[in-house]
Amino acid sequence: METITHAAIRQSGRYSRLKIEGLSMELLRGLYRGMVRLRRCEEALMVQYRVADEIRCPVHFTIGQEAVPAALGLLLRKDDFLYSHHRCHGYFLAKDAPMGALFAELFGRTTGANGGLAGSQEISMPSHNFFSGAILSGALSLAAGSAFAFQYKGDDRVALAGFGEAATEEGIFWEALSYASVRKLPLVYICENNLYSMYSAQVNRQPADDLSKRVQAFGVRTFTLFGNDPVAAYEALREAIEYARKGGGPCFLEFYTYRINAHVGPESDDYINYRPADEIEFWKSNDPIALFEERLDHAGLLGRSERELIVAEIDEEIDEAFQFARNSPMPADVDLEALSRSCESPFAERHLPLSSVGDFDETQPVAVLAPY
Amino acid sequence: METITHAAIRQSGRYSRLKIEGLSMELLRGLYRGMVRLRRCEEALMVQYRVADEIRCPVHFTIGQEAVPAALGLLLRKDDFLYSHHRCHGYFLAKDAPMGALFAELFGRTTGANGGLAGSQEISMPSHNFFSGAILSGALSLAAGSAFAFQYKGDDRVALAGFGEAATEEGIFWEALSYASVRKLPLVYICENNLYSMYSAQVNRQPADDLSKRVQAFGVRTFTLFGNDPVAAYEALREAIEYARKGGGPCFLEFYTYRINAHVGPESDDYINYRPADEIEFWKSNDPIALFEERLDHAGLLGRSERELIVAEIDEEIDEAFQFARNSPMPADVDLEALSRSCESPFAERHLPLSSVGDFDETQPVAVLAPY
Amino acid sequence: MRTLTYAQAVNEALAQALELSEDVVVLGQLVDTSGVFGTTKGLVEKFGKKRVQDFPVSENLMTSAGMGAALAGMRPVLVHHRLDFMVYAMDPIVNWLSLWRLKSNGQSRLPVTIRTVVGKGWGQGPQHSKSLHGWFAHLPGVNVAVPATAHDAKGLLLESIFGETPTIILENRSLFSMEEVVPENPYRIPFGQAAIRRRGQHVTVAALGIMVPIALRVAKQLAEESIEVEVLDLRTVSPLDRDTVLKSVAKTKRLVVADPAWRSVSVAAEVIAFVSEKLGRDLASNPTRVCFPDSHTPMSAPLEASFYPDDAAMLSAIRSVL
Amino acid sequence: MRTLTYAQAVNEALAQALELSEDVVVLGQLVDTSGVFGTTKGLVEKFGKKRVQDFPVSENLMTSAGMGAALAGMRPVLVHHRLDFMVYAMDPIVNWLSLWRLKSNGQSRLPVTIRTVVGKGWGQGPQHSKSLHGWFAHLPGVNVAVPATAHDAKGLLLESIFGETPTIILENRSLFSMEEVVPENPYRIPFGQAAIRRRGQHVTVAALGIMVPIALRVAKQLAEESIEVEVLDLRTVSPLDRDTVLKSVAKTKRLVVADPAWRSVSVAAEVIAFVSEKLGRDLASNPTRVCFPDSHTPMSAPLEASFYPDDAAMLSAIRSVL
Numbered sequence A, B: 001m002e003t004i005t006h007a008a009i010r011q012s013g014r015y016s017r018l019k020i021e022g023l024s025m026e027l028l029r030g031l032y033r034g035m036v037r038l039r040r041c042e043e044a045l046m047v048q049y050r051v052a053d054e055i056r057c058p059v060h061f062t063i064g065q066e067a068v069p070a071a072l073g074l075l076l077r078k079d080d081f082l083y084s085h086h087r088c089h090g091y092f093l094a095k096d097a098p099m100g101a102l103f104a105e106l107f108g109r110t111t112g113a114n115g116g117l118a119g120s121q122e123i124s125m126p127s128h129n130f131f132s133g134a135i136l137s138g139a140l141s142l143a144a145g146s147a148f149a150f151q152y153k154g155d156d157r158v159a160l161a162g163f164g165e166a167a168t169e170e171g172i173f174w175e176a177l178s179y180a181s182v183r184k185l186p187l188v189y190i191c192e193n194n195l196y197s198m199y200s201a202q203v204n205r206q207p208a209d210d211l212s213k214r215v216q217a218f219g220v221r222t223f224t225l226f227g228n229d230p231v232a233a234y235e236a237l238r239e240a241i242e243y244a245r246k247g248g249g250p251c252f253l254e255f256y257t258y259r260i261n262a263h264v265g266p267e268s269d270d271y272i273n274y275r276p277a278d279e280i281e282f283w284k285s286n287d288p289i290a291l292f293e294e295r296l297d298h299a300g301l302l303g304r305s306e307r308e309l310i311v312a313e314i315d316e317e318i319d320e321a322f323q324f325a326r327n328s329p330m331p332a333d334v335d336l337e338a339l340s341r342s343c344e345s346p347f348a349e350r351h352l353p354l355s356s357v358g359d360f361d362e363t364q365p366v367a368v369l370a371p372y
Numbered sequence C, D: 001m002r003t004l005t006y007a008q009a010v011n012e013a014l015a016q017a018l019e020l021s022e023d024v025v026v027l028g029q030l031v032d033t034s035g036v037f038g039t040t041k042g043l044v045e046k047f048g049k050k051r052v053q054d055f056p057v058s059e060n061l062m063t064s065a066g067m068g069a070a071l072a073g074m075r076p077v078l079v080h081h082r083l084d085f086m087v088y089a090m091d092p093i094v095n096w097l098s099l100w101r102l103k104s105n106g107q108s109r110l111p112v113t114i115r116t117v118v119g120k121g122w123g124q125g126p127q128h129s130k131s132l133h134g135w136f137a138h139l140p141g142v143n144v145a146v147p148a149t150a151h152d153a154k155g156l157l158l159e160s161i162f163g164e165t166p167t168i169i170l171e172n173r174s175l176f177s178m179e180e181v182v183p184e185n186p187y188r189i190p191f192g193q194a195a196i197r198r199r200g201q202h203v204t205v206a207a208l209g210i211m212v213p214i215a216l217r218v219a220k221q222l223a224e225e226s227i228e229v230e231v232l233d234l235r236t237v238s239p240l241d242r243d244t245v246l247k248s249v250a251k252t253k254r255l256v257v258a259d260p261a262w263r264s265v266s267v268a269a270e271v272i273a274f275v276s277e278k279l280g281r282d283l284a285s286n287p288t289r290v291c292f293p294d295s296h297t298p299m300s301a302p303l304e305a306s307f308y309p310d311d312a313a314m315l316s317a318i319r320s321v322l
Ligand SMILES: Cc1ncc(C[n+]2csc(CCOP(=O)(O)OP(=O)(O)O)c2C)c(N)n1
Pocket: A086, A087, A134, A135, A136, A137, A163, A164, A165, A166, A167, A194, A196, A197, A198, A259, A263, C029, C057, C059, C081, C084, C085, C088
């Protein structure tokens, strides 16, 4: 696979290499549905965010970055583990976790994926093996640990993490990468390089716009791609996941993409002027859904009416998710201290006898200390 | 410069490429003196370590690794900063810090470089801009900070750190490397790759025996060398330091070498069987001092009697250092709490008036919180 | 008499420090573009990108690099949008900055100021709301401030930047919009001096940070019942102004400690402990504390609201010792 | 009745845990070759390199990888030769492990055991001797043990490995050679139960870790003067067995807390605080504590010796409350 960079993508103009020839209708429909479902979700949440101040937590929307999660959603097994950070809605849905549990979590309700304890940026769904958190770069190191466990147990499960390019600035990323390489862990890293960490451009923070090259030097297989092409994303992810699943070792995929919305919250942050207007325009003109629809139209597949049907179905799901969230109770009377920590040790309780106090001899001499 | 590895060095047999032709007598003498001084120091300390339990702190000797510190000692400016870790005696001496202050520190005396507060593994000598500490990989990140300061102030000073290959396993190394590359800091990293972290071999911990390649991918200039050749070390270090001093940016030198003594303390730890006997033999036969003496003999330079003179001079210095240490008082009545922290703010005291309490209006409304 | 918000006061202190010495530099993620809740607003425009620098998402490096820079004569101010992010920097704080003065036998000076914002409210959740001032107060070798007001935020920050000791300043974001009269010229507030914000003879409330406004409001309310509460604002927890607390409690014989932190092994525990060691038998009632539960912060709004002690909790704590 | 050293007891617990469940794995630098002061000796020979794995010098990764493994059903035991090294792992401890149970709404179980050795003696110096149990006791969501004896080291370790909560066990290396009768079969000691090591009615000494043997020696000495000291070994600081302390102090009315840690904002402060909150006015004398100074550990032998409280310090503290 050729190595590309953000700069190279800009130079080569509007993307024209999306190829849908030979793909099954199921796949095309799946990719389309996944992208639109995520987009509609985010748009609906953005609209509802302020209406009655019901979503009282920081939310990092992901408009423009739908291609990768949509592709991923078609490739994961239920028993694979997926981790992500603050920008997690796409990954949550990709892991087939229910939209209602997502919305209810944002609304802080008991029926939320975490009973309203976590909110958007920290949402998890253990039953679906989906986990996220708002501290960079925990997703990456936790995933390495799960990959370690899968390998240890001889499972053919894969651990994955989806994250932004800034997460690679924390040293723990390089620790995890190095370790995964040494141990050939079944680990897939999915980096959505959207050029920015909040309002800071990648080139101010990293040696170059070629993260994959640095990763490759660690003996890890890398894939570098234009990130708004769902078909290319699908194919690369499939290859990487299979490679890791079969014991080939870790893979790192770098998807060059762009966040259209603000870093956080529903209002635009472009008044800060941290991104050139023509850059924003370029990426708007490379909207992954629009690119895909164009190709579909060109090939005469999945026509407007079929697509409208899909959208209608999604919108109904979204309505239901809002209703579910709004009709769910707020948590009350939670014993936070008990929820924070447990002293249960069920296995020990079952198998080991209690022994309360030994018989310590206070007259014995104190330790002789070794030099180290 | 060609890229070599530990494996390649073993394969090519005893080192035969030490070249002293065309070098000044001053340089040859300096390199020889530096290596032997460090060697005799360590040997003397090892002998004295147990005699009367006067050295009551962990000491990490450095026999076999004299070439790099000796070469470095001829290249540093007083105002350059040098950082290292636990295995620091060579660097201490390279920074021209007095042997007496080193010995007295190990003996825990008030005249030690740190008044006996720090010991061997944490010794510093601020007046000589030498700093070490026993937590990996602090030397590397601190040095990056000093390099930042030099660049900020427009000085032509260089910050250096000397460390073992295991220090690169801490993520902070990659953070520092990346930052130094982005900012083109005047920073020189000197990695003495001796194959082991205590009793653990590099290949169990790192993707490959090619650290420099990984470093290079960060856009940092690298040098990879056989580490027991003081002349090659001198030339590479000179080039790197000049490059950094002139604003070229950071350099990373990887010196393949070997620790002959135990990881810590004066007794051998080879009973643990963590290193193959033939590997130890190979490196003993590549002793940097012996290799150098052979070349000198072959070229008829710095003959036996001249060398004996140098050794005698060194031994006298060592004797004096021991006497200095032993005759110095032990610290007593130190106010540890006061030494740990100061509340002085001399600049503020001189320039800013005191203002004790404002006039807080308790009736004002509490904050309206933004989403983030 | 000019009032500033807390955020503006911090901003002014930074601008004046940058003005006063070329050795001062402000480093942190987005200090140039985000404004860090208004506290770094306009600085890059005034002092340029060299003095006010964005930093990669490498909190660990930033902190030890700050120390390396201080050893080379600078006075860096390191800024974190959340204390939670700064937990990556515990190694340089604990293993390097805090012990360096002792280990160098007093030879090295480390004027490193770490400003960190503590999140509160709007579903900050467990990963965006920690306040570890209790940890830093346990650690020898660092100065630690938790300014409650705009005036103090400015004076303590300037004192720290021009000091010699690594200092951690914790600013709660819910204080940023609160106002106070703040002198225009740069000034200093020494560490280790509590402020007596209200005098009273019936009970001492030793408060910290966001608990100070609550304590003052409740004290005002109780004054209507002729209960005179002495409200101390501890201001710095390292050093801790034990004398002022002891003097006040010796007078009132009753103590409530209000500390915006988890209850166990907190600064509140320390205050009760040292008062009990000195004056325990002289107290008219057992002391008590107002703290967070020993739990991480829940996200959901009603749970979050119940997590943080309010005026009612303060009131009932004070009544319990009367 | 078989005696084992502390190190052997830990070793036996690890071997039995590895035996009891395939989910248990021991990870840490040199756990295969160094023996970690005898505590992992022979394990790799018996269980192989898969179960007992060396780890790169990446403490941060090790800890969060341990959590990722636990989420996938394992029970990792992570080992650090010094607590100081583990400070790199504060982010996973504070931002992930400790808050995960709450944030997952109780759905996730995280049986991660962190064993960490605290250095003492022979010039360990400031960077090799920290004991941060006070920090961990402040942090919600983790269990924290500071076993003082061989028997407890084994039982608490097994309890932790087969528990559900992230646990940090601090072992002081100066205890490793001390012996006690230790049952051969695996057994458990629940967290949150202090041990009453000696009964007495005149004064309560609540001690922790390396202070326990000192307290017992001094108690024995004072018994000759008919002063009967009740010595409590707190054993775990999270949870803390407040009831046992309160019951004892309610009886003796005198309290000394002996905590091997920096004095300020310590577990000792917490014990004095909660006793004062409940029983302050009932005490016959003001409580006191025996701790380290608020200073990092000096290297030089005489300074190091004066840094650690000894029998004389304990004796005078006890006398001061009589
Ligand atoms: C340890 C840590 N430091 C800083 C932050 C603050 N922060 C939140 S999101 C973000 C930007 C992340 O950028 P990237 O990883 O590229 O993801 P993106 O937001 O672009 O999707 C930062 C710096 C954090 N969450 N965690």
